[in-house]
Amino acid sequence: MVHVGPFEDLTLSLEDDSGAPRRLVVLFGGEGVGKTSVLGAVASTRPGHATAQLKPRADEGQLSYVVTDWFLGLDDPARLHPLRITSPNARLDEAEDAALLRRREQAHFERRAQEGGYVLVSFSGARWFSRSGVVLSTPERTILRYDVRATASFDDATRTDLTRETKQVLAYTAIAAALASGSRYELVDTALREVLTVLLDGSGVTYLGLDPARLEPIFTIAGGRRVEFEDLGRSDRTLIAIGALTLRALAAAHPTVSPRDAEGVALIDDIDAHQPLHRQRSLANRLRHALPRVQWVLTTASPAVVYGCDLADVIALRREPDSGRVELHEGPDAVIH
Incomplete structure (x- = not known):
């Protein structure tokens, strides 16, 4: 990432010690340290879709771009090396023939x-829930x-x-x-x-299925009382939406396998939003x-979320008081002081 968010030049690895993609990465830090910028950079440079970065407001002359290397896994099992995806305006230090080959491959x-395949789903920290009825349109x-x-x-x-989209999936x-x-x-x-279980x-909370007359998703809560989706707390609705919408994308992109066996990437900003403190520790697992x-x-900015994770899965972003730069910290140092 070059001139994206608060970063002048950032290299971030989402691999484990063996070189394989980590199944969980938690970006931990306070406000203004670039957590959402990292998610946006990944989402904007993925297989099948690469978009240009917005110009920095501070200096319109700066060139902003992102370079992302993807391990395609089951989407392309014959490919042993990463696929490099770049912002359309990226200028890399490479030979002209190498640049031409990269652009053709992209x-x-x-x-x-x-x-099909190449699933990436994203959830904004600004997510919310209206009172909307079930609307079924052309499934295809x-x-x-x-x-x-x-x-x-x-x-x-x-x-x-x-x-609406969550209830549509359910x-x-x-049916x-x-x-x-x-x-x-x-x-x-x-x-x-x-x-969902x-x-x-x-x-x-337990998911029962659909009301046969109204086609509304029905759940039971403590005490056995039956309620509709809108009657659940925001924490439960959030987890239902994340699970249902991620599974839907996997099932649509990989129609020949069980969606729980399909691969993909899910980006969730502010995972602790709307979640009670006593449940945040178990969210990632x-x-x-x-x-x-x-x-x-x-x-996340919540220490409770991080306490439930292995430190190998946590990357802390801290703004240094002297320089004002945002630095990354991993392993035992992945904490905010």
Whole structure:
């Protein structure tokens, strides 16, 4: 990352000691240290979709760009080396023939990604929930389609209402499984129920299915009382949305395998938002258990979230008081003093 957010030049590794992608990365820091900028940089340079970075306001003459190396895993098992994706305006120190080859390869994967795979889902810290009814439209163009070119937005609150899309996934999955017993839709419905069971563990909330008359998702809460999605607390609705929308993308992009076995990347800004303190410590591990093949990249300012993680999974971002620069700290030093 060059001239992105508060960073002049940042190199960040999301690999483990063996060189494989970490299944969990937690970016930990206070306000203004660039956590959301990192998520935006990853989302803007992914297989199938690369967009230019906004120019820094402080100096319009600076060139902002991002270079990201992707291990494609099951999306391209024959590929042993990373795929390099760059911002369209990136200027790298490389020979002209190497630059031409890189641009051709990037263009090739932009076309290839339209055929399936290469899942990246994002959740803004500004997420919210309206009171919206279930709306089912053409499944082939909504639930069953993963758009690799969908732009991730971490700052636009007008695009972060998760209610309608979440309820659409819950409703369609249950209906399709009932209409086509033994089909892949039944497999997706089973996987969705498993994911929600893991994420809601300890909350007293259980997903039952659909109301047959209104097609609204129905849950039970402590005491056995039946409630609808809007009646749940924001913490529960948030976890349901993260689980349902991530699973939907995996199922749409990988129709031939169980969605819990599919690979992808999920970026979640402010994972602690709307979550009570006593549940924050288990958040990261519940996500990993719910969808173990997904690489989860989370941001948080909450020490409670970090306490529930292995220090090898935490990267702390701290602004140095003397220089004002944001520095990265990993391992035992991944704490905020």
